[in-house]
Amino acid sequence: MALRQRSSTRQGVNRAREARPRASQEQEAPLPLPIDVLHMKIDEMVEFLLYKYSNKELTTRAEMLHSFMKDHKEHFTLIFTKVCDCLYMVFGIDVKELDPPGHIYSLVPVLGLTYNEIVGEDHSIAKTGLLVMIISIIFRRGNRASEETVWLTLNRMQVFDGVEHYVYGEPRKFITEDLVQEGYVVYHQIPDSNPARYEFLWGPRTYAETTKMKVLEHLAKVNNRDPWSYPSLYEDALREQQEAAHGRRMGC
Missing domain, CATH: 1.10.10.1210 (MAGE homology domain, winged helix WH2 motif)
Incomplete structure (x- = not known):
């Protein structure tokens, strides 16, 4: 991912973190990821989901785990939550779960807006x-x-x-x-x-x-x-x- 977009993603995550309540201690992973690894995984998942959004494709939890989280499966929920907050707050994209048992997700513009210009x-x-x-x-x-x-x-x-x-x-x-x-x-x-x-x-x-x-x-x-x-x-x-x-x- 380009340095510029990595910076924008991290600033977006910071905005989302300030706007949302902190996760409870029970929800946090027992062994936190190093900060550089956390940022890398967030960057990778944001880039991946923006690609899915621009191509109007669905994704699944299994696909994301296989692509990014093979060695960090226990941290998936934490990272996915931060990524969804970033997409919602900064990019105006809502990640919706279509089939909870199958963990299938679609990415749609917030508020049902159809403005889909990609820049x-x-x-x-x-x-x-x-x-x-x-x-x-x-x-x-x-x-x-x-x-x-x-x-x-x-x-x-x-x-x-x-x-x-x-x-x-x-x-x-x-x-x-x-x-x-x-x-x-x-x-x-x-x-x-x-x-x-x-x-x-x-x-x-x-x-x-x-x-x-x-x-x-x-x-x-x-x-x-x-x-x-x-x-x-x-x-x-x-x-x-x-x-x-x-x-x-x-x-x-």
């Missing part, structure tokens, strides 16, 4: 994670977010306007042009603003592919909270659900 020189890194961030920020800000607010929030995640990001590349074009063209966001001038200021809203493709409740559940999962612990967001998401259900009953 990077090795074509193995997905930008879906940044898309998830943008639509989450808009939702949290009352369904419209000023450009200043979006960049301030992204800056806290080490994503800066005009600066090449280790995973997402240069973000401005992606956010203000690519996502607009794909219909995921609306980016326009705030009416009567002088000097001109701009804001982001959800685009029609976001409304078509996901729901506010799914986004709220994602936010709750990332922050280890319950969806109803965000009362105003929960009320908004529930209202959307009820309106959609009413529309279906009316045949709309």
Whole structure:
């Protein structure tokens, strides 16, 4: 794996580790792996699963054990959990178990989004994670977010306007042009603003592919909270659900 991607993977694992509770002592392996071996195994599995994702292939626990963990089977659960957290938090990829008795896994974009553009020189890194961030920020800000607010929030995640990001590349074009063209966001001038200021809203493709409740559940999962612990967001998401259900009953 390229040094750049190894660095991005480790930073992603660190982010995931900070956002998730530590494993209990009972879950930890009795003989911890050396840190360099742990990082190597995480890097290898992330690269492998990104390849599976880009090719829309399933994988199995047996396949991963055979490929990476022959000598460290007792550490599989720990490493696989960290890898899944990294894929979810950084790359916007959800690892779902399809057949628990057979340990068969699929890799799908978070929130059901169909944006599957693969970027990077090795074509193995997905930008879906940044898309998830943008639509989450808009939702949290009352369904419209000023450009200043979006960049301030992204800056806290080490994503800066005009600066090449280790995973997402240069973000401005992606956010203000690519996502607009794909219909995921609306980016326009705030009416009567002088000097001109701009804001982001959800685009029609976001409304078509996901729901506010799914986004709220994602936010709750990332922050280890319950969806109803965000009362105003929960009320908004529930209202959307009820309106959609009413529309279906009316045949709309």
